[in-house]
Amino acid sequence: MALRFRVGQYNLLANCLADNLKPWFWYGYSGIQEDAPYHGDEFDVSRVQCFGYGRSEKLIKFWTLMKMFLKIFHTDYNYRIHLREFANPQEISKQLIPLLHQALVDFFYRDNLSSPEGDKDLAYHLFRRNSREYSLWEDVSRHAGLHLRDEHWPLLEAHRSEAMAATTVLEKHRHMVKFNATLRAALTAGPLPVPSFRSEEQLRQESDQLSALLRKLATFVCPSNLDLREIFAVQQQWNWDRRCQALVAQLNAMDVDVWALQELDELFSLRALLRPRYELAAFKQRAITPKGEPTWRAPKEDGVALFYNPAVFTLRPDGWLRVGGVRYSGAAAVRSSVPLQMRRLMRPYLDGVIPTESETFEGSQAEQAPQVPVYVFTDRLSPQDKDCFDDRVAVMAILRHIPSGQDVVFSSTHLYPGQNDIPSERIRAQECRQLDAALDDFCAQCGVSLNAPRVLLGDMNDPPDVAYFGRKQCPTAVYDYLVQESLWRDAFSSALNPTRGFRPCPVRPITTLTLNRQLPIDYILTKGTASTTTTSSPDGVATPAA
Numbered sequence: 001m002a003l004r005f006r007v008g009q010y011n012l013l014a015n016c017l018a019d020n021l022k023p024w025f026w027y028g029y030s031g032i033q034e035d036a037p038y039h040g041d042e043f044d045v046s047r048v049q050c051f052g053y054g055r056s057e058k059l060i061k062f063w064t065l066m067k068m069f070l071k072i073f074h075t076d077y078n079y080r081i082h083l084r085e086f087a088n089p090q091e092i093s094k095q096l097i098p099l100l101h102q103a104l105v106d107f108f109y110r111d112n113l114s115s116p117e118g119d120k121d122l123a124y125h126l127f128r129r130n131s132r133e134y135s136l137w138e139d140v141s142r143h144a145g146l147h148l149r150d151e152h153w154p155l156l157e158a159h160r161s162e163a164m165a166a167t168t169v170l171e172k173h174r175h176m177v178k179f180n181a182t183l184r185a186a187l188t189a190g191p192l193p194v195p196s197f198r199s200e201e202q203l204r205q206e207s208d209q210l211s212a213l214l215r216k217l218a219t220f221v222c223p224s225n226l227d228l229r230e231i232f233a234v235q236q237q238w239n240w241d242r243r244c245q246a247l248v249a250q251l252n253a254m255d256v257d258v259w260a261l262q263e264l265d266e267l268f269s270l271r272a273l274l275r276p277r278y279e280l281a282a283f284k285q286r287a288i289t290p291k292g293e294p295t296w297r298a299p300k301e302d303g304v305a306l307f308y309n310p311a312v313f314t315l316r317p318d319g320w321l322r323v324g325g326v327r328y329s330g331a332a333a334v335r336s337s338v339p340l341q342m343r344r345l346m347r348p349y350l351d352g353v354i355p356t357e358s359e360t361f362e363g364s365q366a367e368q369a370p371q372v373p374v375y376v377f378t379d380r381l382s383p384q385d386k387d388c389f390d391d392r393v394a395v396m397a398i399l400r401h402i403p404s405g406q407d408v409v410f411s412s413t414h415l416y417p418g419q420n421d422i423p424s425e426r427i428r429a430q431e432c433r434q435l436d437a438a439l440d441d442f443c444a445q446c447g448v449s450l451n452a453p454r455v456l457l458g459d460m461n462d463p464p465d466v467a468y469f470g471r472k473q474c475p476t477a478v479y480d481y482l483v484q485e486s487l488w489r490d491a492f493s494s495a496l497n498p499t500r501g502f503r504p505c506p507v508r509p510i511t512t513l514t515l516n517r518q519l520p521i522d523y524i525l526t527k528g529t530a531s532t533t534t535t536s537s538p539d540g541v542a543t544p545a546a
């Protein structure tokens with residue numbers, strides 16, 4: 001019997017990410033209007049000079065920068081501005097500004113030991129003189145009186161280089177403390193180099209002066225009450241209970257046999273509504289959380305999943321479970337001068353969930369659970385070692401197609417973020433290489449031929465061609481590796497001949513749509529040999545089998 005089935009790919013937009021206060025949304029934000037005061041404060045004129053009238057791309061980018069470095073939305077920090085209940089909806093800015101101010105102050109004192117994320121997104125990462133991030137910071141923060149002069153940079157760069165070259169956590173910490181102290185002194189016109197001893201009064205004066213400047217910056221970049229009210233009004237429409245019902249209706253309406261989902265955090269509520277039409281094959285959370293925080297009972301952050309129709313596929317043919325996961329180290333691979341070694345860890349499979357690598361287990365349920373492989377590319381897998389691994393994962397499952405009796409290898413993934421950024425593009429390509437290596441070993445361990453049909457579905461965070469960004473036409477690093485080197489076949493492309501060399505930019509549907517971007521970054525790819533099967537591309541035209 002022919003191998004025929006339908007698959008679907010869907011990045012759901014996680015409930016923890018679906019907040020209209022996040023700057024890449026901000027639906028309802030109108031910006032400064034002519035002949036109308038924005039806040040009616042001392043910064044109204046300088047805001048126009050900095051951000052202009054209307055919806056400001058610069059302010060949106062600055063909030064994105066604050067999201068990255070200040071951790072204002074991160075659940076491991078105390079700010080969580082998107083989860084706050086604002087008592088007075090008419091004066092949200094008065095309640096929001098103190099939170100932004102506190103996040104700014106904390107940032108200038110944070111180091112690799114005090115940060116929940118270790119050596120990640122610290123001040124010495126932002127304050128690099130020629131970086132795009134610092135240029136944006138300087139362009140905005142100077143309006144609040146925060147400015148570094150030319151004579152400040154040699155000492156800052158020296159401390160930053162020492163921190164980058166440090167080989168131990170404590171050595172890195174020592175240089176970070178020096179960097180932060182030098183940075184604070186430079187911003188407040190203090191003595192440089194920083195004296196080895198300063199009195200409590202001197203430290204208090206510096207702290208008060210920096211705090212006052214940062215309070216001005218928080219006020220300067222906070223949207224107006226009118227904009228904030230409109231932003232929060234849109235958010236009410238994104239309530240998960242409402243959105244979950246709509247998602248389930250859409251998933252069922254598509255009549256798909258296997259769904260690959262990304263940015264799924266409300267796993268169990270979605271799973272309950274999808275049953276009995278769909279069953280969960282595997283789920284894995286992206287982030288590694290501190291030890292002692294179980295995620296398999298209730299995922300703390302979003303992850304990737306595979307769901308299947310039990311009328312068409314079976315997960316346990318002959319009682320044998322064939323499920324696995326991958327934890328990428330794409331960024332580390334780009335930095336490394338030698339190839340990273342792949343390791344196979346065995347982790348419990350708990351009610352469809354593959355727990356994070358840092359979790360420990362006690363009790364009979366974990367002891368009796370089947371063990372499944374998780375492929376990693378480092379032995380350092382704690383939250384403090386995030387320079388060794390990516391918060392990006394994949395799940396894979398070998399499902400038996402009931403009508404034909406054939407095994408099919410499915411994988412769902414979500415690659416590294418950041419569009420139109422060459423370093424990020426290289427990281428994603430490395431993640432694809434790591435996924436291929438893991439899939440090969442997974443198939444070998446399960447006794448499945450390397451030529452068995454494979455289907456890879458995911459949010460790759462890259463279009464097929466850099467021409468989408470206005471750059472000279474050329475395949476992105478992800479597309480070049482997957483389609484032209486690894487010979488995956490792109491179901492969305494009208495040009496499926498997998499040969500190396502220049503390929504025209506395929507015309508494909510837009511799969512990510514916001515006010516700031518419209519890109520085709522989701523993929524369905526096939527691979528393997530099955531001479532009696534065909535795959536159908538989205539336009540319904542039959543193409544050679546994977």
